[in-house]
Amino acid sequence: MVSTTLHINGEEHHLHLDSRVTLLDALREHLGLTGTKKGCDRGQCGACTVLIDGRRVNACLTLVATVTGRSVTTIEGLASVDGLHPIQEAFLKHDGFQCGYCTPGQICSVVALLTELKDQTVSTVTADVRQPLSFPATDEEIRERMSGNLCRCGAYPLILAAIREVMDGTVQQP
Amino acid sequence: MNPFQFYRPTDAHHALELGSAPGAQFLGGGTNLVDLMKGGVAQPRRIIDLTGLPYARVERLADGGVRIGALVRNSDAANHPLVREHYPLLTQALVSGASAQLRNMATVGGNLLQRTRCSYFTDTSFTMCNKRVPGSGCAARDGFNRMHAILGTSEACVATNPSDMSVALTALDAVVQVQNLSGFRSIPMATFLRLPGQTPERDTELKPGELIVGVDLPANPFASHSIYLKVRDRASYAFALVSVAVALDLEGARVRDCRVVLGGVAPKPWRALDSEATLRNSELDEMVIGRAAQGSTSGAQPLTYNAFKVELAQRAVGRALRRAARI
Numbered sequence: 192m193v194s195t196t197l198h199i200n201g202e203e204h205h206l207h208l209d210s211r212v213t214l215l216d217a218l219r220e221h222l223g224l225t226g227t228k229k230g231c232d233r234g235q236c237g238a239c240t241v242l243i244d245g246r247r248v249n250a251c252l253t254l255v256a257t258v259t260g261r262s263v264t265t266i267e268g269l270a271s272v273d274g275l276h277p278i279q280e281a282f283l284k285h286d287g288f289q290c291g292y293c294t295p296g297q298i299c300s301v302v303a304l305l306t307e308l309k310d311q312t313v314s315t316v317t318a319d320v321r322q323p324l325s326f327p328a329t330d331e332e333i334r335e336r337m338s339g340n341l342c343r344c345g346a347y348p349l350i351l352a353a354i355r356e357v358m359d360g361t362v363q364q365p
Numbered sequence: 366m367n368p369f370q371f372y373r374p375t376d377a378h379h380a381l382e383l384g385s386a387p388g389a390q391f392l393g394g395g396t397n398l399v400d401l402m403k404g405g406v407a408q409p410r411r412i413i414d415l416t417g418l419p420y421a422r423v424e425r426l427a428d429g430g431v432r433i434g435a436l437v438r439n440s441d442a443a444n445h446p447l448v449r450e451h452y453p454l455l456t457q458a459l460v461s462g463a464s465a466q467l468r469n470m471a472t473v474g475g476n477l478l479q480r481t482r483c484s485y486f487t488d489t490s491f492t493m494c495n496k497r498v499p500g501s502g503c504a505a506r507d508g509f510n511r512m513h514a515i516l517g518t519s520e521a522c523v524a525t526n527p528s529d530m531s532v533a534l535t536a537l538d539a540v541v542q543v544q545n546l547s548g549f550r551s552i553p554m555a556t557f558l559r560l561p562g563q564t565p566e567r568d569t570e571l572k573p574g575e576l577i578v579g580v581d582l583p584a585n586p587f588a589s590h591s592i593y594l595k596v597r598d599r600a601s602y603a604f605a606l607v608s609v610a611v612a613l614d615l616e617g618a619r620v621r622d623c624r625v626v627l628g629g630v631a632p633k634p635w636r637a638l639d640s641e642a643t644l645r646n647s648e649l650d651e652m653v654i655g656r657a658a659q660g661s662t663s664g665a666q667p668l669t670y671n672a673f674k675v676e677l678a679q680r681a682v683g684r685a686l687r688r689a690a691r692i
């Protein structure tokens with residue numbers, strides 16, 4: 192058993208759990224936060240993507256005990272009292288889903304993607320990793336950087352359209 | 366998953382003490398270990414989370430090289446300015462692996478020790494696997510071995526090492542820094558990962574309970590002419606069928622020095638010494654590239670379903686050489 196204090200979507204939670212529990216199961220089974228989805232449970236699909244200290248990770252391979260003291264953001268934490276997060280709006284506008292099962296993971300992933308682009312990180316399709324990243328990011332860059340989120344319904348073109356819209360508004364030319 | 370005690374020490378000595386107990390296993394990002402625990406392949410009784418240890422920095426070494434701490438996440442190692450500028454080959458190899466999410470979790474130490482993706486190893490419903498159950502036989506030898514090795518195999522095991530990072534580290538002459546209860550030791554990448562021989566259950570030269578604290582990269586002249594090329598079944602988020610790290614030190618078209626290392630074809634990153642010998646001191650033209658490409662798989666012993674890897678590796682070497690030399 193482990194005792195852990197988690198900060199989730201701005202709220203503090205004290206849990207006493209079996210050390211085997213993953214962050215994904217803690218969220219879904221112990222905290223009632225079922226927005227984060229379980230697809231493969233083995234790091235292969237991205238349905239469980241959440242943000243830890245602002246970085247995207249797979250909750251299914253994260254033991255909850257390792258998250259002690261860190262801050263977790265799930266899909267439930269993105270909207271504010273003023274309304275949906277701009278990425279959520281863009282997914283609605285562009286119909287960036289069909290069944291919706293992968294969507295919470297996709298959206299959390301996009302939140303981190305935008306930060307990673309601002310931070311000038313490189314990807315496997317970046318032509319020259321010794322040079323600063325060129326903006327705006329190409330569709331190829333976005334597809335590669337979103338490859339950790341599978342969509343069984345194949346909504347990829349519409350997901351890309353949603354990301355493009357949000358990105359071209361938020362990512363400034365350097 | 367079997368039950369285990371969980372610890373999160375903040376100093377290395379405490380971690381080593383905790384790690385000396387039977388059944389203890391260290392945890393980096395957990396992307397390999399937790400996966401293997403879910404499948405019942407790994408059954409640690411004690412987990413020691415290393416992420417509280419002070420080994421998460423990238424720093425310059427006095428001799429001009431760079432040290433990457435064992436707890437640096439793969440994404441941070443890839444994007445560190447010192448690595449991008451001086452070891453772009455390593456950056457490319459790191460970002461070619463897994464997904465953005467997994468790279469944010471995975472640590473450099475864990476990546477070095479990730480286990481094979483041989484499906485007879487990862488699926489415990491197969492009874493034969495010498496790596497998982499020593500002496501049980503090798504199901505892959507006469508099974509579906511499309512992903513398996515063509516070089517460096519033994520009668521006991523034909524699995525490949527899946528790490529992209531390790532291929533680049535081998536080309537860059539990296540040295541693994543290790544700590545144990547009696548002090549520190551260094552293991553060059555060239556010998557860190559083992560060939561299976563009669564003991565495929567041992568992947569590396571690391572002894573039980575030893576801690577990887579970092580990886581040292583010596584200064585080298587390769588940064589402006591190096592390429593990591595990865596060939597896989599889909600464009601992203603897949604392990605390599607074949608990969609190649611090429612690093613050249615050019616004087617005009619003449620190759621002063623070089624490294625050619627293959628991934629996805631052997632139980633460890635496979636240094637193509639014949640190709641390097643062809644290239645060294647030669648003027649790089651299509652004929653030399655062709656000979657170097659052909660020589661890269663010398664000694665290959667394909668299995669039933671992976672003979673395609675021979676030609677694929679050769680073509681990958683040729684293409685990587687052209688791209689690294691920009692011709």
Ligand SMILES: Cc1cc2nc3c(=O)[nH]c(=O)nc-3n(C[C@H](O)[C@H](O)[C@H](O)COP(=O)(O)OP(=O)(O)OC[C@H]3O[C@@H](n4cnc5c(N)ncnc54)[C@H](O)[C@@H]3O)c2cc1C
Pocket residue numbers: 233234235390391392393394395396397398399400415435436461462463464467470471472473474475476477478479527528529530575576577578602603604605
């Ligand atoms: C779906 C999927 C796709 C992937 N695709 C790729 C790919 O394309 N290319 C690729 O290269 N990799 C790929 N990976 C593998 C990934 O890179 C590794 O799982 C990761 O690098 C392991 O690092 P970690 O820190 O999570 O290791 P952990 O799982 O924490 O640990 C792995 C092993 O290392 C030991 N360990 C960890 N740190 C230390 C240390 N400092 N000292 C001593 N022992 C230590 C642990 O005890 C354990 O035995 C993929 C993984 C998944 C799940």
Ligand code: SF4
Pocket residue numbers: 481483484485486493494495496497502503504505506521522523524565
């Ligand atoms: S190739 Fe190695 S890991 Fe795969 S079944 Fe044979 S012994 Fe096991």
Ligand code: FES
Pocket residue numbers: 228229230231232233234235236237238239240249250251252
């Ligand atoms: S549920 Fe975590 S990656 Fe599939």
Ligand code: FES
Pocket residue numbers: 287288289290291292293294341342343344345346
């Ligand atoms: S919308 Fe159905 S899986 Fe993506």
